Amino acid sequence: MYSQNIFLPSKPKIIKEEDFKGVYEIDGLYPGYGHTLGNSLRRIILSSIPGVALTSLSIDGVKHEFSIISGVKEDVISIILNLKKVFFRFEGTEVQLVSLNVKGPKIVTAKDLILPAGVEVFNKNLYLFEIVGSNEVNIDMNLEKGIGYISKEQIERERTAIGSISLDASFTPIKRASYEVENMRVGERTDFNRLRIIIETSGSITAKEALEYSIITMIKQLQAIVGFKEEISSDTVLSDDMPEKVDTDIPLSKIKIEDLGFSTRTENALIAGGVKTLAGLVKKSVEDLKELGGLGDKAIDEIKELLEGKGLSLKV
Numbered sequence: 001m002y003s004q005n006i007f008l009p010s011k012p013k014i015i016k017e018e019d020f021k022g023v024y025e026i027d028g029l030y031p032g033y034g035h036t037l038g039n040s041l042r043r044i045i046l047s048s049i050p051g052v053a054l055t056s057l058s059i060d061g062v063k064h065e066f067s068i069i070s071g072v073k074e075d076v077i078s079i080i081l082n083l084k085k086v087f088f089r090f091e092g093t094e095v096q097l098v099s100l101n102v103k104g105p106k107i108v109t110a111k112d113l114i115l116p117a118g119v120e121v122f123n124k125n126l127y128l129f130e131i132v133g134s135n136e137v138n139i140d141m142n143l144e145k146g147i148g149y150i151s152k153e154q155i156e157r158e159r160t161a162i163g164s165i166s167l168d169a170s171f172t173p174i175k176r177a178s179y180e181v182e183n184m185r186v187g188e189r190t191d192f193n194r195l196r197i198i199i200e201t202s203g204s205i206t207a208k209e210a211l212e213y214s215i216i217t218m219i220k221q222l223q224a225i226v227g228f229k230e231e232i233s234s235d236t237v238l239s240d241d242m243p244e245k246v247d248t249d250i251p252l253s254k255i256k257i258e259d260l261g262f263s264t265r266t267e268n269a270l271i272a273g274g275v276k277t278l279a280g281l282v283k284k285s286v287e288d289l290k291e292l293g294g295l296g297d298k299a300i301d302e303i304k305e306l307l308e309g310k311g312l313s314l315k316v
Helices: 033-047 076-083 154-156 206-223 265-273 278-282 287-294 297-308
Strands: 012-019 022-028 051-059 096-103 106-109 126-131 138-145 175-185 189-201
Touching: 012 051, 012 154, 012 206, 012 278, 022 175, 022 206, 022 297, 033 189, 033 206, 051 076, 051 106, 076 126, 154 265, 154 297, 175 265, 189 206, 265 287, 278 297, 287 297
Parallel strands: none
Antiparallel strands: 012 022, 022 189, 051 138, 096 138, 106 126, 175 189
8 A cells, every 4th residue: 555665673672781770772763753662662661561569558556557656766657658669579460468577676678578489579678667666566468460550549449458558559660761862874864763762670570571561562552453443334223221232243352351441450450360351251250250369359249240231241
């Protein structure tokens, strides 16, 4: 259809990698494409890479985050803020329980955390709080995988047990991401772009893996919108009184989880657990969903209700 060819860029090359920071360049981008790709990749890197976060915790003798603990230098809010700076990594999707049982006097760091098998901490020397008295501090924390950001109100509604303190959860493993664009020569032209991307992570993922993940994510998103859906015929009547059913002309395998209208919490848990389409969802039983992790009774009720509205159900 188009006769004019646009030059294709080079594959990313490593300019510098040190600790959890990386600098990468892509050469030979068509004029203007440096900012187009750079801004898009940066946004994906910052918002769409799965990570780990604390979603709730309970402290013996503490009812809410505005409390203080006798014999502890920091108040509860300061302790929570420090705990949220701990960088974790684990495989799988199940909720992990991390504990802290310490007795003073003592300077407490992330090294003192009691971790279940398979859970790693990357900044073990991070300061958490100081016990100046001889008392004991016991904390239990829920560690979960997810994408993006979930507010404490949503976590409280869908997940948190009575007596626990809900936390805002930012799952991104990215600390910083930026890009620069400069002109370069390609053939006789000097206005082609060189894109330089700078990424720093928490350590749970390398900078190179973050860049690769963002590129693959962008490709998948663009592939999904290639082509056009067929228009609804003029003789099709849509009524607000009609129950919502699955369009029999659309295979269940083509209906994505993110298009079904689930809450953010439920949608993220399903996708993280490998359930990407409606076809995959109806193949799961209640027991299968519970094994995915991140799905409580409220979330499963939400799934059942939505499926029933479409004339479908979970596997028995």
